[in-house]
Amino acid sequence: MSPIMLDSELSVGALTLPNRVLLAPLVAVSDLPFRRICTEMGAGLTTIEMLSAQTLIYGSRTSKALLARHSSEPLLGAQLTGPTPEMVADGVEVLEGYPLDLIDINMGCPVRKIVAKQSGSAILKDPERISRTVALVRGRTQRPVTAKIRLGYDQERRNVAEVVRRLAAGGVAMIGIHGRLREDRYDVPVDYAGIATGVAAARAERGADFPIVGNGDVTDAQSAHDMIEKTGCDAVMVSRGALGNPWVFEQILRPGTPQPTVLEWRRVLMRHLAYHCEHYGDKPFAILPFRKQLLWYTSGFPGMRQLRDSLGAIEHKDRIIELIDLCLKELDPETRRYATQAQPDAVAASLSERYQG
Numbered sequence: 001m002s003p004i005m006l007d008s009e010l011s012v013g014a015l016t017l018p019n020r021v022l023l024a025p026l027v028a029v030s031d032l033p034f035r036r037i038c039t040e041m042g043a044g045l046t047t048i049e050m051l052s053a054q055t056l057i058y059g060s061r062t063s064k065a066l067l068a069r070h071s072s073e074p075l076l077g078a079q080l081t082g083p084t085p086e087m088v089a090d091g092v093e094v095l096e097g098y099p100l101d102l103i104d105i106n107m108g109c110p111v112r113k114i115v116a117k118q119s120g121s122a123i124l125k126d127p128e129r130i131s132r133t134v135a136l137v138r139g140r141t142q143r144p145v146t147a148k149i150r151l152g153y154d155q156e157r158r159n160v161a162e163v164v165r166r167l168a169a170g171g172v173a174m175i176g177i178h179g180r181l182r183e184d185r186y187d188v189p190v191d192y193a194g195i196a197t198g199v200a201a202a203r204a205e206r207g208a209d210f211p212i213v214g215n216g217d218v219t220d221a222q223s224a225h226d227m228i229e230k231t232g233c234d235a236v237m238v239s240r241g242a243l244g245n246p247w248v249f250e251q252i253l254r255p256g257t258p259q260p261t262v263l264e265w266r267r268v269l270m271r272h273l274a275y276h277c278e279h280y281g282d283k284p285f286a287i288l289p290f291r292k293q294l295l296w297y298t299s300g301f302p303g304m305r306q307l308r309d310s311l312g313a314i315e316h317k318d319r320i321i322e323l324i325d326l327c328l329k330e331l332d333p334e335t336r337r338y339a340t341q342a343q344p345d346a347v348a349a350s351l352s353e354r355y356q357g
């Protein structure tokens with residue numbers, strides 16, 4: 001058993017998370033409908049995808065739309081990035097007008113376009129800038145400020161200990177450590193020892209109660225257990241493991257929870273689709289982002305070929321339901337997901353185009 005119970009509460013500043021299994025901010029994935037589903041399936045915290053401080057400051061309509069919160073969302077974080085401490089702090093000030101519980105600063109995005117604008121993981125090259133950013137941001141908000149980092153920019157600048165020390169000394173309420181370097185992108189297995197180095201630096205600066213979240217390759221109860229056991233972190237953050245798989249939260253929180261049956265799978269997928277249409281509408285352009293989700297959902301059951309092949313032409317909710325039911329007709333409703341097919345490796349899961357760089 002893990003020394004930490006993942007289903008126990010976690011204090012983050014003045015907030016109390018109900019458990020220690022968090023959904024990562026995910027560009028083009030962690031939208032309001034998906035967050036609702038993940039929350040219902042147990043996620044202890046969900047976060048809006050990375051927003052750019054510049055677009056927030058210029059009042060971009062897209063950013064404003066992304067900041068919508070559903071009345072059923074118990075806790076909600078927003079994540080932002082920017083090219084300078086001043087810009088990030090100005091962006092945080094804009095966020096003060098929105099109903100959020102926590103502000104996370106992205107210090108890990110590897111996308112070339114973002115890094116070229118001195119945002120995302122570019123900040124890891126300049127630790128002094130990290131301290132200045134935290135100080136300015138904390139001066140603009142009373143909300144807990146957290147940071148999500150990588151182990152460093154590249155092999156030569158593997159500076160997780162220094163980055164964590166600066167963040168902890170600057171007064172952030174929690175740090176999420178993605179156990180890869182910027183140069184690794186997503187292509188190598190998570191480096192538990194690297195995260196453990198960050199955990200040790202945090203403990204030295206702020207003591208045992210300072211929360212650290214481990215991120216990377218958490219896809220089920222075993223990998224969540226490994227993350228806690230091998231790094232000493234306090235909580236886990238699920239990213240690719242949640243794509244088309246909101247059941248992962250239940251499975252981690254209650255080890256031994258089996259994969260969903262066809263019936264359970266259909267029930268949750270239909271609820272996600274209903275939330276999607278409630279939020280975006282049931283029009284061709286509104287259904288578009290759901291097609292990608294559907295592709296992820298369809299792994300694990302035989303006979304989904306027809307649905308996958310028809311995805312490009314789907315324009316309405318009713319057509320999705322019709323195709324799903326056509327595919328499920330041949331299956332025993334008690335068949336469990338991945339009973340006849342292997343669960344895909346998280347590393348092989350497809351990335352959002354906007355987060356690939």
Ligand SMILES: Cc1cc2nc3c(=O)[nH]c(=O)nc-3n(C[C@H](O)[C@H](O)[C@H](O)COP(=O)(O)O)c2cc1C
Nearest residue numbers: 024025026027049050178216217218239240352355
């Ligand atoms: C589709 C996609 C979108 C992502 N968007 C964000 C984001 O908005 N903010 C962020 O900090 N990380 C983002 N990430 C990185 C993940 O949160 C996570 O750090 C990374 O995928 C490693 O975890 P994993 O190995 O469990 O997938 C994204 C990753 C993917 C696959």
